[in-house]
Amino acid sequence: DQQVKQNSPSLSVQEGRISILNCDYTNSMFDYFLWYKKYPAEGPTFLISISSIKDKNEDGRFTVFLNKSAKHLSLHIVPSQPGDSAVYFCAAMGQGAQKLVFGQGTRLTINP
């Protein structure tokens, strides 16, 4: 039972344009959401997070939007840069738990 889903295995975006990565979840007990970026042979690197009491969080080029009624979150990267090419993971955490539940990841490729 996949509680966190990233339905797009891959995404290709032109340099300078906006990249939008999507994530859906099924468990209404999730109250904290994080995005990680992963390069091959490295561990995931934390990008940005959002608590369920907010619907938007910004950090530089990265913005995360949370739609609790739709159980959907998205990560916007503007403008996209070649160094953003990586696999992006959405993760969720439930109340009272430290455990992260991850999506399957989306491979983002930024084309020059």
Next chain:
Amino acid sequence: KAGVTQTPRYLIKTRGQQVTLSCSPISGHRSVSWYQQTPGQGLQFLFEYFSETQRNKGNFPGRFSGRQFSNSRSEMNVSTLELGDSALYLCASSSRPRAIQYFGAGTRLSVL
């Protein structure tokens, strides 16, 4: 500040053997979590330790175990290795439970 350090980076074992992986968290971090990443199952939670106590455990057989020492360093052990245990094992640390988790580079285990 040094990041999360995992040793060894690569390991080759044969079926039936046991293995111990080590994780040194970021200085000051007392919570350590372990995850397994495989192509088929993605990133899955193994267990979490805080102040030397296991607080959460994922859905893995009893062959997978761990511990945390008083200096917050953690080890995980897999006994009676199976081919399916071949994976990237990731350790993450956080300052407290429910805080952002920062990952190490992982240990790539191959079981032959």
